[in-house]
Amino acid sequence: MPLDEAMKRSVGRVGSGVLAEYLGYIERLVPGEAGRLHLSAGERVGTVRMRLGADARSAGKPMLIRRVGGDLVFWLNDDAAATGLAPTATPRAGVRSC
Secondary structure, eight states, rough: HHHHHHHHHHHSSOOOHHHHHHHHHHHHHTTEEEEEEEEEEEEHHHHHHHHHHHHHHTTOOOEEEEEEEEEEEEEEEEHHHHHHOTTTOOTTTTTTOO
């Protein structure tokens, strides 16, 4: 088994079935297209966004994730790969980096 596949399968969070679902969305993304996730009742935007972002990072795909109404829209961030910047490089007000 390749190392990257082993790392993807060795998840530490509950709900590894959800991980496979998010990875499927991420793997199907192509440059120039966006994905959309409609949240079900009881799902939190922050939780889904965090998991989607973490899974994208584990897959090595820099991605931008934005909220549009009750949905999350996401797409590959080609600029991050070219510049080496993280997709979430904008600090929030009042947050200091160490």
